Amino acid sequence: MSNLARFNPFHELRDPFSDDFFKGFAMRPMYRLMEGEPQMRLDLTEDEKNFFVKAEIPGVKKEDIKVSVDGNQVCLSAEVKKEKEEKQGSKIIRSERFFGSVSRTFTLDESVDQAAALAKYEDGVLQLTLPKKHNGQSHILKIS
Known part of the structure; x- marks a missing residue:
């Protein structure tokens, strides 16, 4: 026999310190709270011919950034060095x-002309x- 419970969307408002309130609280890594945590924020847009990527990587030298494109997969990585x-x-x-590294990998809808x-x-x-590489061939599957 299973126990059924009725969903109450206002339960958390009535009892904010329920069992799930502290769930995972002690499991958060402390480095996430450090000042200057390495991050890479992305904006990805496209038009008919190109994909456009804007990645915020502040405080990194141009020589420490690596971009690799393999088909429709793009990987951005950077070595972060900060001293204060x-x-x-x-x-x-x-x-x-x-000292550390930060990276982002994502897959695009179409292949890129490297x-x-x-x-x-x-x-x-x-x-x-990233210019789109149009293959020009589409394959239609025959349904049996």
Whole structure:
């Protein structure tokens, strides 16, 4: 015999500290709370001929960014190096360093013409222009 429970959308408003309130609270990694967490935010748009990608990668040198395109799969990766030091007079109060990498991989609807693809990095924003590779062949399956 199964137990059926009626769904009440206002249950959490009535009892905000239910069992699920603290679920996973202790499991969150602490580095997520650190200042300067490496992130890569993407905007992906398209027109009839191209895909356009804008990726925000602040504080990274152009030499530390790698873009690879394989068919319709695009992978962006960057090495993040951050050092911060606070001094008060001749004393060092706080010194922090962060070294790591950040990457994003996504799949497009169509293949990319790798030979005509363009990449530009300026002011912390990576801009990609990925021309669509039209195969011109469509295959229609016969239903039996």
